[in-house]
Amino acid sequence: MKDNRPEGIEQYDHPAGGWDALKAVARTLADQRVVAQGTMTLLKANQPEGFDCPGCAWPDPKHTSSFEFCENGAKAITWESTAKRSGPEFFAKHSLSELWGWTDHKLEDAGRLTLPLRYNSSSDRYEPIGWDEAFRLVAQELNKLDRPDQAEFYTSGRTSNEAAFLYQLFVRAYGTNNFPDCSNMCHEATSVGLPKSIGVGKGTVTLEDFDYTDAIFSFGHNPGTNHPRMMTTLHNAARRGVPIVVFNPLKERALERFAAPQDPVEMATLSSTPIASAYYQVRAGGDLAALKGIMKAVLEMDAADRDAGGPGFLDRVFIEEHTAGFEMLRSDVENTPWERIVAISGLARDAIESAARIYVNARNVIVCYGMGITQHTKGTSNVQQIANLLMLRGNIGKRGAGIAPIRGHSNVQGDRTVGITEIPNKALIDGMERAFGFRPPGKKGHNAVEAIEAIAAGRSKALVCLGGNLAVAMSDPDVTYEAMRKLDLVVHIATKLNRSHLLTAKTSIILPCLGRTDLDMQATGPQAVTVEDSMSMVHASRGFLRPPGDMLKSEPAIIAGIAKATLGDRYGIDWDWLVGDYDRIRDKIEEVFPDFGDFNRRVRVRGGFRLDVAASFRRWNTENGKANFLVAAGLDEDPLLDNPDALVLTTIRSHDQYNTTIYGLDDRYRGVFGRRDVIFMNRDDLARRGLKDGDRIDVCGLAGQGERQSVVRGFTAVAYDIPSGSAAGYYPEMNAVVALGHYDHLSGTPSYKGVPVTISAAGRQG
Template identity: 50%
Template sequence: MSATTSGKKMSDPYPHPSGGWGSIREVTEILVQENVLSAKGIKVLLKQNKSDGFACVSCSWAKSGKPHVAEFCESGAKASAWEITSKRADAAFFAQHTLTELESWSDHELEGTGRLTEPMKWDAASDRYLPIAWTQAFAEIGAALRKLDPKSVVCYASGRASLETSYMWQLFARLYGNNNLPDSSNMCHETTSVALPQSIGVPIGTIRLEDFEHTDCIFFFGQNVGTNSPRMLHPLQEARKRGCEIITFNPIREPGLISFANPQSPLEMLTPKQTTISTQYHQPRVGGDSAVVMGICKTVIAADDAALRDGDARILDIEFIEQHTHGVEAFKQAARATAWEVIERESGLKREAIERAAAVYMKAKAVIVLYGMGLTQHRKGVRNVQMLCNMLFLRGNIGRPGAGVSPVRGHSNVQGQRTVGITEKPELAPLDKLAELFHFEPPRDKGLTTVEACEGVLDGSVKAFLGLGGNFTRAVPDTDRVEAAWRSLPLMVQIATKPNRSHLIHGELAYLLPCLGRIEIDRQASGEQAVSMEDSTGVMHGSRGQVEPAADTLLSEAAIVAGIAKATLDPNPHVDWDGWVGNYSRIRDMMALTFPENYKDINTRMWFPDGFPRPNAARERKWKTKTGKATFATPDSFEANPDMPETEPGRNLQLFTIRSDGQFNTTVYTMDDRFRGVYGTRKVLLMNPRDIAHWGLNDGEVVKASTISHDGIARSVGGLKIMSFDVPDGCVAGYYPECNPLIPLWHHDDQAKTPASKSIPISLEREPVAA
């Protein structure tokens, strides 16, 4: 187990607001840790999220055209320091360590070794990665792919790759012959991509940064802003100072949604002054969000019924509902018929608490709803998202200033990858346009999602995995089963900046191809290149590298994709891989030809200080749904896990996975989580004291958690220390990805196949204390 980086003991409480001196200390520590606390490191951070600088390599939250001097947050600073580190995982490092040995290292230790510097190939005789020339690596990969059925090959994309590289990646996959383009969105916000088109006709949220200046009420559901997108705390703080109400629903009380001390404010840094963020903070049971929202809607509809009866002003926005929505009467009937007993049982909240939130909603003139993976990663994640839309429809809170729905995405370009065609769904890709531009017949059959790709690895139908970034095997559910099957893959190719566990769980042939990071200067035939990204609000931005590459042997992501493509595919005079790599503006020209509505004049517009938005019909109250209107979705139940057994009536433990403040997705910067008082370990379970007593356990005991399911497969994670914490009865929090082995692969949203990581039925048993 890695030692704590702070010297504190586990369970020390964190009594301070988010931001403040704690954030400054964390930023300083990561800069020292990665040997970049220098003029160079500070200069880089001051270019982060600036129009003449680079887009943050961590979260995808929007950036302002009028940025602060320091337009980076603690998480973003950690991500930048992690990328520009002076540490190297070079050939000498791999010569010292077998892959079997490295498998025992933690995620933090693996990525902490530093940047990869040259292409590597796994050598079975020595169980090591050995250097290989780029030309030979491409030739061998191409030869192996040509021998395989394209339908058996997966082309995965993580959320960090640029729009340009992502466009090339999807084109390569389709020229090769498949739509097997799963991405990290499959694991987090695919429920959004399914739910929102059904409800409002677009797959993304309707909020932009300027809407925060006009809203008077914000609802949060299942999103930890202090850890996952701290830059959002600035507009939230400004909104609170205007008197905006912020109502939060989250099983854990997160410091970022409780109070905030702005590190860029001398007054707040030198005095106890801080801003209270949430005016109401409610802790529903995991999976109880739909019931909460139905309770709010029931209250609003009851108040409107009373107003109609008494001749008072209506509570519902009747003009909006009649002109712009479909299905309201069925939804109203369902809300009236849903008993408060059911709402309280499923939500874990009292009626009075829900009605208090509803009272604020009814008074507000413009309401924003923000949500994260606490809402999407459920068996009924699509239902959860659609219930939020139902709530907004009742008072016309879609398509006007300061009002709308806002899914908060994770990785910095995960939403943008979908916009340029990274999707396994052929109906969402511009296949006819690709056929016209590049003179080939694209595959028309559905490709594999992340879950289906894992199923293919398990049953042997998937023969090769090509990863454009990411830490796939660590991020997916059923980790132990997937890893065991992964070793039988004939071919594995990983494009990466740092070593991670997915690189160690190799196939028969395994290649590790190191690429330039986004913060590094990318020099090609026509000079220094820039790339583009789409943020969480659907706005495009340019990004320029700032520092010299970690090694002169690195290639850009675009160059690596082109190298694989040229070695694999027959020549196509209409696809100029070399010309694109030499000048990325030519890739953007092709993006504009393929998606004219989204990328017209992108080479100019990407440098606007505010970026430029993709079209969003729902913002203009134009509804591209099947009904032609914003569509109410009436739920059939409020159960979080309708097909899972109870261990004991009323006492079933539901595990939900969380991330620490020293983490971004599978990247772990530190073993500490100061916001939750966890230091030096990630092998913990946060439990309600009443549940600890009910299970006959004690705070600090070590247990094994086992999944409760009907499939007969044993899934467990041991060595977990119990920690008393403020979570709802029956709910247990554990860290991602350490708890991923507990998630059955089939335990996913019934429409989107997003893994239901936020509600996993488990049982516990005490582990013997080592002598």
């Protein structure tokens, strides 16, 4: 079979996890030259006196296990704590023109940045610069803008609560709410959709709820790659007989079967545990139809049971006491034809009804979802339909039940909680005035798409990035790259080199920062930072490794340095005093956000503390004080799909990457080795286009009126088990066919998981 497949495409039959995961960790430790130090570092990951893994935001189980890390978490840790360095000799040797030709993997594999850098266009190289001079230049460029709204301030979800809070303080004191953020590109549909449904833009469950649930529904995520520590929870649930129902276009190996590396029996016997009890391969972009289909089946079962003299399957007491809008939802769902649901979801009616039966037969249900739900033009509606489904049977606000958005970046949720938002509410503005004596602007700022649009149009002239790889993460690189090269100022606060750093402005500066694993020494001694996980638990993180260079500063110290140089003593904020002891920053967080009451004491308690999530206790912080059933009009993902040749492309991460960071070129569980230039397609879709497994193809993104059409050329078609009408390719390479204007207009989230494309033999597309 292997000999007949394209180069680098093999059949992989092993379970997820197991010995292959441990071998991958060992290879990563050796490759980054941190075998001895790296092993010690892994043992401090997610520990009470250790550091929080810079990978995913899955919560820690009581902070007790010495082995509470996973393969991809280990890669993230070793990638950060690498012995490799990108020092002055590296930049003296390599011009930016040369570096542009490197792969993203090779750029970040060059190692940790060790000193501040400024781009010299004459030599086409980054050259060393002192910290004071760097801060002076940044301040000079920011202060010569016509108005603060001409600057954009991006944040990565790896940023700690303390750094994010100082950042938003600086930016609001500077005078703008332009906060493009990585959450704009992932779970913004959650942040926008759930407050209207249940009054909070976060999940309602705790990790302990998984011990009491009777069924887990999983929509649009791949935990084995993107949040592997979740697999321990799913593994435990599956072994005690909890139905795990999966809706996903691709069959992801970890959701099929998993061998826990911490389980001595499975490791010794080479056995594994089946995870999904039912796996429904929904068509890409068909989630809204599938969710309405499940609700339609639930309503029909309820009516049939009541007609037979039974009590029905709806929680009528919950609906009556706690919700509004049920009759409107019922009307919409009942008037949605089964024929349309089946056609758009790609699932047979009896398959949807079987999922509904599992749902109604379970007392306590948790629904987990990822970016397969949010990254669509109807992402906000998708999220709200999940809330609707749960509310039909009162599955919010009780033990063992609730909604669980599964976040990626380790503190993407915390960033938002402490003020990184382009839409500040009155409570935030009042809190800032209370704590700092000035009233920040209330005008809505820019999200990520709006920031790129403003830069492209020349309305914004400066960009400061607190971590991340914005240009590569964004959709439509042709537009994004060209826009960023127009800037007057770009500043990157970073641990390692990436492609965004090569898109130079008139003044381009890189400021190297400490990572999560590094010891952070300030005026009062070693410091801890805090993070908030996907389930609203806040806990401390303490690095311990000697930093990779004497010139590195912490993110809070860098932000304070820029703020002090830019603002002087405006509003009487003593930036040096705040950074000297992070307890002082936490005191100010508590003053602005009362939910953090007694912050410094509570975060020192083993395991930290949970922020108040009102919906977990059936308190609904909505305008009407109720949880709201919200109607999503229609089922269609995108009018561009009316094209009879169109497919829906979903972008995916390989098992050897974390967001835009590419650790290697293998995607083990999908049988891809040594390459990323592949498009997964259904065999019938290939045949209809006169194509076969291994053919070279071009992928053309369909464009709306006034949008530019983009083509990615020369990829390889791989026949795969994926629904007809769907295709999949790797992110960020396939961002090239996602138009900048192709996003959810309620949340601003680009439609990375629902891209209308046409595919043809290489060379046929114009």
